[in-house]
Amino acid sequence: MGDDSEWMKLPVDQKCEHKLWKARLNGYEEALKLFQKIDDEKSPEWSKYLGLIKKFVTDSNAVAQLKGLEAALAYVENAHVAGKTTGEVASGVVNKVFNQPKARAKELGVDICLMYIEIEKGEAVQEELLKGLDNKNPKIIVACIETLRKALSEFGSKIISLKPIIKVLPKLFESREKAVRDEAKLLAVEIYRWIRDALRPPLQNINSVQLKELEEEWVKVSSAAPKQTRFLRSQQELKAKFEQQQAAGGDGDGEEAVPQVDAYELLEAVEILSKLPKDFFEKIEAKKWQERKEALEAVELLVKNPKLESGDYADLVKALKKVVGKDTNVMLVALAAKCLAGLASGLRKKFGQYAGHVVPTILEKFKEKKPQVVQALQEAIDAIFLTTTLQNISEDVLAVMDNKNPTIKQQASLFIARSFRHCTPSTLPKSLLKPFCAALLKHINDSAPEVRDAGFEALGTALKVAGEKAVNPFLADVDKLKLDRIKECAEKVELVYGKKTGAAEKKEGKPVAGKTPALSGSAGDKEIKDAAAKPGPQKKAPAVKPGGPPKKSKPAAAAGTGGAGAKGKKGPETKEIFESELSIEVCEEKAAAVLPASCIQQLDSGNWKERLASMEEFQKTVELMERSEMPCQALVRMLAKKPGWKETNFQVMQMKLHIVALIAQKGNFSKTSAQVVLDGLVDKVGDVKCGSNAKEAMTAIAEACQLPWTAEQLVAMAFSQKNPKNQSETLNWLSNAIKEFGFSGYVFQEKLESKCFLSWAEDLLFLESAVRTSAITLLGVMYLYVGPPLRMFFEDEKPALLSQIDAEFEKMQGQTAPAPTRGISRNSGGSGDDGEEEEQEDVGNDVVDLLPRTDIGDKITAELVAKIGDKNWKIRKEGLDEVTSIINDAKFIQPNIGELPAALKSRLNDSNKILVQQTLSILQQLATAMGPNIKQHVKNLGIPVITVLGDSKNNVRAAALATVNAWAEQTGMKEWLEGEDLSEELKKENPFLRQELLGWLADKLPTLRSVPSDLLLCVPHLYSCLEDRNGDVRKKAQDALPFFMMHLGFEKMAKATGKLKVLLSVSKGNTSLSKTNTNLSKGNTSLKKSKSIKQGVQGKKVLNKPTLKEDDDKSGPIFIIVPNGKEQRMKDEKGLRVLKWNFTTPRDEYIEQLKTQMSSCVAKWLQDEMFHADFQHHNKALAVMIEHLENEKDGVISCLDLILKWLTLRFFDTNTSVLMKTLEYLKLLFNMLSQEEYHLTENEASSFIPYLIIKVGEPKDVIRKDVRAILNRMCLIYPASKMFTFIMEGTKSKNSKQRAECLEELGCLVGSHGMNVCQPTPGKALKEMAAHIGDRDNTVRNAALNTIVTVYNVHGDQVFKLIGNLSEKDMSMLEERIKRSAKRPSAAPVRQAEEKPQRIQNISANASMLRKGPAEDMSSKLNQNRNMGSHSEAAHTVPREFQLDLDEIENDNGTVKCEMPALVQHKLDDIFEPVLIPEPKIRAVSPHFDDMHSNTASTINFVISQVASGDINTSIQALAQIDEVFRQEDKAEAMSGHIDQFLIATFMQLRLIYNTHMADEKLDKDEIVKLYSCIIGSMISLFQIESLAREASTGVLKDLMHGLITLMLDSRVEDLEEGEQVIRSVNLLVVKVLEKSDQTNILSALLVLLQDSLLATASSPKFSELVMKCLWRMVRLLPETINSINLDRILLDIHIFMKVFPKEKLKQCKSEFPIRTLKTLLHTLCKLKGPKILDHLTMIENKNESELEAHLCRVMKHSMDQTGSKADKDTEKGASRIEEKASKAKVNDILAEIFKKIGSKENTKEGLAELYEYKKKYSDADIEPFLKNSSQFFQSYVERGLRLIETEREGKGRIASSTGISPQMEGTCVPVSTHTVTSSIGNTNGEEVGPSVYLERLKILRQRCGLDNAKQEDRPPLTSLLSKPAVPTVASSTDMLHSKLSQLRESREQYQHLDLDSNQTHSSGIGTTTASPSSAAANIDDLKKRLERIKSSRK
Secondary structure (H helix, E strand, O other): OHHHHHHHOOOHHHHOOOOOHHHHHHHHHHHHHHHHHOOOOOOOHHHHOOOOHHHHHOOOOHHHHHHHHHHHHHHHHHOOOHHHHHHHHHHHHHHHHOOOOOHHHHHHHHHHHHHHHHHHHHHHHHHHHHHHOOOOOHHHHHHHHHHHHHHHHHHOOOOOOHHHHHHHHHHHHOOOOHHHHHHHHHHHHHHHHHHHHHHOHHHOOOOHHHHHHHHHHHHHOOOOOOOOOOOOHHHHHHHHHHHHHHHHOOOOOOOOOOOOOOHHHHOOOEOOHHHOOOOHHHHOOOOOHHHHHHHHHHHHHHHOOOOEOOOOOHHHHHHHHHHHHHOOOHHHHHHHHHHHHHHHHHHHHHHHHHHHHHHHHHHHHOOOOOHHHHHHHHHHHHHHHOOOOHHHHHHHHHHHOOOOOHHHHHHHHHHHHHHHHOOOOOOOOHHHHHHHHHHHHHHHOOOOHHHHHHHHHHHHHHHHHHOHHHHHHHHOOOOHHHHHHHHHHHHHHHHHHHHHHHHHHHHHOOOOOOOOOOOOOOHHHHHHHHHOOOHHHHHHHHHHOOOHHHHHHHHHHHHOOHHHOOEOOHHHHHHHOOOOOOOHHHHHHHHHHHOOHHHHHHOOOOOHHHHHHHHHHHHHHHHHOOOOOOOHHHHHHHHHOOOHHHOOOHHHHHHHHHHHHHHHHHOOOOHHHHHHHHHHHHHHHOOOOOHHHHHHHHHHHHHHHOHHHHHHHHHHHHHHOOOHHHHHHHHHHHHHHHHHHOOOHHHHHHHHHOOHHHHHHHOHHHOOHHHHHHHHHHHHHHHHHHOHHHHHHHOOOOHHHHHHHHHHHHHHOOOOOOOOOOOOOOEOOOOHHHHHHHHHHHHHHHHHHHOOOEOOHHHOOHHHHHHHOOOOHHHHHHHHHHHHHHHHHHOOEOOOOOOHHHHHHHHOOOOOHHHHHHHHHHHHHHHHHHHHHHHHHHHHHHHHHHHHOOOOOHHHHHHHHHHHHHHHHHHOOHHHHOOOHHHHHHHOOOHHHHHHHHHHHHHHHHHOOOOOHHHHHHHHHHHHHHOOOOHHHHHHHHHHHHHHHHHHHHHHHHHHHOOOOOOOOHHHHHHHHHHHOOOOOOHHHHHHHHHHHHOHHHHHHHHHHHHHHHHHHHHOOOEOOOOOHHHHHHHHHHOOOOOOOOOOOOOHHHHHHHHHHHHOOEOHHHHHHHOOOOHHHHHHHHHHHHHHHOOOHHHHHHOHHHHHHHHHHHHOOOOHHHHHHHHHHHHHHHHHHHHOOOOOOHHHHHOOHHHHHHHHHOOOHHHHHHHHHHHHHHOOOOOHHHHHHHHHHHOOOOOHHHHHHHHHHHHHHHHHHOHHHOOOOHHHHHHHHHHHHHOOOHHHHHHHHHHHHHHHHHHOOHHHHHHOOOOHHHHHHHHHHHHHHHHOOOHHHHHHHHHOOOOOOOOHHHHHHOOOOOHHHHHHHHHHHHHHHOOOHHHHOOOHHHOOOHHHHOOOOOOOOOOOHHHHHOOHHHHHOOOOOOOOOOOOOOHHHOOOOOHHHHHHHHHHHHHOOOOHHHHHHHHHHHHHHHHOHHHHHHHOOOHHHHHHHHHHHHHHHHHHHOOOOOOOHHHHHHHHHHHHHHHHHHHHOHHHHOOOOHHHHHHHHHHHHHHHOOHHHHHOOOHHHHHHHHHHHHHHHHHHOOHHHHHHHHHHHHHHHHHOOOOOHHHHHHHHHHHHHHHHHHHHHHHHOOHHHHHHHHHHHHHHOOHHHHHOOOOOHHHHHHHHHHHHHHHHHHHHHHHHOOOOOOHHHOOHHHHHHHHHHHHHHOOOOOOOOOOHHHHHHHHHHOOHHHHHHHHHHHHHHHHOOOOHHHHHHHHHHHHHHOOOOOOHHHHHOOOHHHHHHHHHHHHHHHHHHHOHHHHHHHOOOOHHHHHHOOOOOHHHHHHHOOOOOOOOOOHHHHHHHHHHHHHHHHHHOOOOOOOOOOHHHHOOOOOOOOOOOHHHHHHHHHHHHHHHHHHHHHHHHOOOOOOOOOOOOOOOHHHHHHHHHHHHHHHHHHHHHHO
């Protein structure tokens, strides 16, 4: 026993865990005692056992387990923390207790489960029990079923959710175990007890025997409603009530009657759309009716499912509707109607969106006579009615009420009658009753008896449902017989009504689903029915009253009770309306009975004093009389008796009028009595003495007979007279009366309808001025109540009058209508103001109802709908434009808009966002045009708009929100909140959608009085939003939470949290709620009170008023637009009426002034936050401002000056978080302003920018960066030149950081915008900047130097002039810095660019276009460099003028238009069709983007767009993919059509490398080489495929050649490791491009490029030189290609070239190469085409603009003069001369002899001399054949020799030495060209040599020297480019000759060295390469042409 004693000492909780079962048993016993002892349910003791309870119930020892179960039960019953153990304990009970053999264990297990349910953990227990049903052990299953049954029987179906149980029931009935089946049967019976027949459908498919057994059991179930016998902890009040009832032994009335369960809820939804036959839509259109029937039968079968899954049924409904409307076979009509009925009942509320389409068709179809069709249609329309509301379909029903066909009228009335039965007084307001009653009254007077009967039935139903009080006013004119008939029908109706809803109706106040007969049709109901025959109506009346205010307001407004609401006196008054007119005798009799005789006698006495005495008596009598005994009509008739209203004595008259007022106040005054006196009153109203008494009487009558009627009578009478005074006074009285009585739409309507009211308004202009003034005042008063719609009635008035009316309306704006003071006194309790609010709301609507509405249905044609759905976006846009204009023209429209909703709905998800926005604006327009009738389109059009709130584009979301708000304004919120649509939207995990939708709900919910219960469906999604990963979504969800709780109550919300893993922290809820309810002090109380929200109006009031007060404040706009406010403030500041915003630190007076200015245009609560002492409030204010920025753009702009001033105050705050938030807001603000294209005013700039610049010197890096970013953005909304002066001011600061940053910013401004920004002049500005080079702070010095370098890069050496004198030290620093920057071009600007990537967004407009993908990055970088670096290149690289013409690609000036001519020519635009952005293709196009084209095209587009990426790797990958495509012959074809696009992307990338990557020191240069080789490689692959190469267009080729030549001239590339290899590849590529491209395009491109490069002054001569080399290469290819060239186009280009560069201008060029190039080209063309060349000038419009034609004619003439011999190409003269001297053979012999000599070593010199002599003698001798076959070396040797001899003989040495060339050096100079042979032609005709010859020679010599003379600091151009010796290299400019001759030799060697390196054949005399004969021949041709030229010029 020793071990026993050990565990005996342990504490209880440890015993419970002991390994010995005895110890545990003991522990459980002690625990049980302990649990029963602890009184405090919150004692800490309980928590010790939290983890142990599961072990209590799952103990492995049976004995211990029993005790453990008892202890566990006690624990669950008493511990407040027990709920936490529910899941594990219940699971333990199910798995370890229910399988025990001992019955006691099982009992305890069941008790524990029930106890958990009692402590509110029913759901968790139920979940475990349902899991237990899947256990394999039948014992466990049986026990679980039994537990569920017990729970249901004790707690009832409210607490135990039946749906999941019913779902598993059929499975239990199939069990093999009899015990399980039996237990299941008992459970089914128990469920039946609670929900009755709703259980039948789900069990329809179980075994028929079992079903039969069940039916038998169900019959036995008692019909009494079951009651809950066990209560939850929270239901203790109910429990007490129940116990009292039990004690009393009565049943009680079961106030907590079982909630009615709808079978529909218990069913599983079935998805049927996918199961429709594939060919359904074809079959339904088939010609054979049998096929159509098959299709319909298939649908009929599917819609038999009682519950259908929601989906898009629009097409199916459309098809069925078409059959119902148009099919000729009535059998099919009936079938289609059945299908519609099935759909409606299966979808319920979800079918509502289609109801509007179908109802009109069905109603029209009622013309069918066949009973089966009619019955089917009735069923369909009844089923459809239950899915929507009467309101939504009222228009359609009313439309057919006037149909000519009696059957349609009859069926419509019957349908109305059936519909009314489903209504309650609240769902059948007077606004609905009125039109229906009006239509039905016509029916009861119809000639057809069946129509009359139907009309009576409908009116009877209405009377029954809405009560006599509501319906009687509409039956005023019905005769008694008919009235009785209606009442009789009402009596009969009652039965149906009772059956349908019974008592539940009164309580629930909502219609009951039509399909299931109500389950409370019990005996109790029958008693009510029997007893209610008479007292019914009275019983009802009080039922309406407690709901006073909310229910009263609308009907009251509509019924025209003025402001009086439901008057207590209303009942009797209604009857009195019918008071018949009494004859004068009867009146006298009645009057005599109540008035003293003397009084009656003296009434018509001739003496006024007697009449006065009589009146006094009369008055006394009236004052003392009781209401019931006063014969009003008799009395007033006595007063009207002679002299009546013609009384001449004013005292008597005043008295008389006063008595009328008394009678009206004190008696039951009817309209009949009023008719007697009104005329007299109008007569006297203008009387000076009696007027006020008359008005008093009028007011009294108005109170008795209602203002509308009285006013109408009075106005009519006044205007039938001609007395203007009476007219104006009557109107004045009415103005006042409206203010006193309140204004009801009904008043207005009646007046409008009776035309006389506005008749005076029609002729306002012709009225007396006094009357006109009164009338306009009256309109002003009406405007207070009606608002802007009132103006619609006067739109056609003359402008003069309209302006008066507008002025009056203007006065009234901003005023609120006064609360009515009359007509309220008789209110039946309840607060009046509630009524008014809604009443006024209604007034507006009523006015809108009076507007003439156009039916645009017929304009919505099938063609228009087809247009809107067209594939081509332009046509879709046209369609939408048409709709806009239709709605605009109609102004106000009827709700019938045909197929438009479906068409617009599909446009809401258009891929083209611009069309989505257009659709949204149409929907907004539609809401305004259709008014409240838009309600019926909420489901099918409104909800899709909410989906658009999830769009990723901000502006689209804003448009969608505006649309939703416009709709909600017209429809109210109820339609939106009903059904599952909103919860479905919230369910979508789209952060934008969630935050917008929740924001919208948070905005709207607080303003509502009640919400549909469906709002509860949104709660789970609301909770998941609270946990969303997106911060904005969480924030919005928190904002919306209190309002959900406000409407749904804490209970429901808390219950919904049960589903969450962690219970929502209640404190959060508390705080937000306590914020909402300012009057509730603590969070907890606020929650408790929120429970009572639903309990009666008073409860609601407590919560609502304060909430609304505060939240309304916050929900409005935060910035109020005050017209001209900003301008006024500026004037004030200018006129020094207020302080100018200028200070070093803000003083109090500035802050006070700003506060005052803000008070008028900033929301009060926001202003409080903004000027709060605590910085956290400033943060809040900024957060609010950021939130409202997008939605309130106009407001922000109108208050911008104040906002900026307030932000400057924040710059003086010490708190960093405020500063950061301020800068964040500023960034967003300036973005918004630049999008809006707003420009800051001077006032705004001067009061803000200086303070922002102070912040640029902030020590924190982050802040400085932000400020710089903001300064950048400001350049988009404020001119950079003006910014410059402010920043310049900033450089004078004492803060060195600020000085440095400002200087750097100045550099950026100059880099981006050029020198023009420098203010006041560039000179002054630069001097100021340069002064900082000597600053003592290093960063400032650096910044100043960098800035000047930037300017130098833009402006060149001129900078030094502008700077003026600098100290030596400063100057040397500057020069050093400039040199350094030259080595790494544009490094400085780029470094700045890295610091702020957003630099220079002149293309901010493009930025949005380039949002996606890497292209964005690239374009902004390109831009940076274009703007920053481009000028710098002038100094060292290719000048800006020749860089790729990116201006065409993305315009510099920020416009979004960016066209590339090439792409336009190639019609590539339709690839990008869906996106409405101009053509250029530099953005990454997402692959899925273009559905209309094949997948490959879009993939290629995508890959090509990646080529231009700013990321090197992306670009390389893209190029590799494209290269692979080019290399595979079968795939290369796919690129066809994309070549231009590819080349554009490529040269964009080349430009990007040139400007950005090469200058980026951080980048690994190997990466760049790799990228270059990829680019060149893929282009070489492309240009090897001729068919593709030819697709490149001129513009693209021009830019491509520009890029490649720029690359070849880039000295930085040469410095790279493999740079030379790159340049060699480029050479090869250029050759390929020239050979393989379309020859016309490339020739044209080169000509344009040459023209551009010559035009550009800053161009490097080498650039033009290389372009000309390319042209020569093309000239050489001409003989082969001439036939494929479009000569017309080439000649046009040459013509343009010659127009820009006439011969004289070309001759002025530094080099003569351009003119030679052009002539060579033309000469070659003439040679190849002959005279035909002149036929190709067709494209030139005006040939005289250039010398082209003349030149061609000249060339042609020369060639015609030549001999035809091909071999001998001498000129005619030369030939004849040779013939004179010797025969041809002889010549050849002589030359052969001479060349032999030259070839032998000994006689070389002799041979050369002979050759010289010979050539001198026969200047035209042709030595070409002899040179042609010799080596290159030999040719050079001969030339050199001839030249030496020439020099010696002609004394040329003098000239040569004078230019600094020694003859020896001449000798060593190996020219690359053989053209120089010309120099050896001495004196041709033996004449003396003139100076012109020497000049000519000097020119040639210079050019020759120039050939070898490369500009030192640039890489020599690759003469090897075209690798043929005959092409001359480009000459340098003449002026450089002098300075550079000394470097000649050096340069030549460098050249040869390089050229040998490049492995290209090359005619330098060193190599032994041989020249190809063809090239030599070409040279000689060239030579001869030049000889010709020289000769002709000599002559």
